[in-house]
Amino acid sequence: MRSVPKWVLLSSACAPAVLMIGWMVAASLQGSAYDPAAQTISVLAAPGGSGYWVMTGAFIALGACHLLTAWGLHPAAVPGRVALAAGGVAALVVAVVPAPSSGGSLSHGSVAAIGFTVLATWPVLAIRTGDSVPWALRPLPSLGATAVMAVGAGWFLLELHLHGVAGVAERAVTTLQSVWPFVVALSCVRHSAREAFTR
Numbered sequence: 001m002r003s004v005p006k007w008v009l010l011s012s013a014c015a016p017a018v019l020m021i022g023w024m025v026a027a028s029l030q031g032s033a034y035d036p037a038a039q040t041i042s043v044l045a046a047p048g049g050s051g052y053w054v055m056t057g058a059f060i061a062l063g064a065c066h067l068l069t070a071w072g073l074h075p076a077a078v079p080g081r082v083a084l085a086a087g088g089v090a091a092l093v094v095a096v097v098p099a100p101s102s103g104g105s106l107s108h109g110s111v112a113a114i115g116f117t118v119l120a121t122w123p124v125l126a127i128r129t130g131d132s133v134p135w136a137l138r139p140l141p142s143l144g145a146t147a148v149m150a151v152g153a154g155w156f157l158l159e160l161h162l163h164g165v166a167g168v169a170e171r172a173v174t175t176l177q178s179v180w181p182f183v184v185a186l187s188c189v190r191h192s193a194r195e196a197f198t199r
Helices: 007-033 052-072 078-096 106-125 139-162 166-198
Strands: none
Touching: 007 052, 007 166, 052 078, 052 166, 078 106, 106 139, 106 166, 139 166
């Protein structure tokens, strides 16, 4: 099995960092007009907002991180790498097609839904079987990650419908979706190191 370049650890670790720093800085620039519990992250990237450029930059950086990680994550099955890359492209498109400052947007909502879907399914699509497979690419952890992401996405949709804590639900799901590639990359690097040590 091909090893993972060390830079994949950096690209995958940067994904959750830029996302979380982006929404925290953008929310602080937005001030009290923004309610992080109820409002989505996309609201922070709406044109005209005081922090829109920060959140837009965070979406672009997130997309680039996912694309780089997908490129270097050689031990993962190809369909999973393609789905992770598609999640990166979706993040880039979300930056190009922002949510309006008020009301909804079919184009933005569609791109965001596609992004949520491909990032939730990539762990299952990346599964490998066999004794020499890194832990995070095995069926049980991968199915568990997808299941938790799917439940989180369902919670987010419910909160949107109920006008509840959609911001909290979205942050929980997007955090998990941005952290899982790092978990997989770390698992692959550690697996390669163990294999090299036992030879």
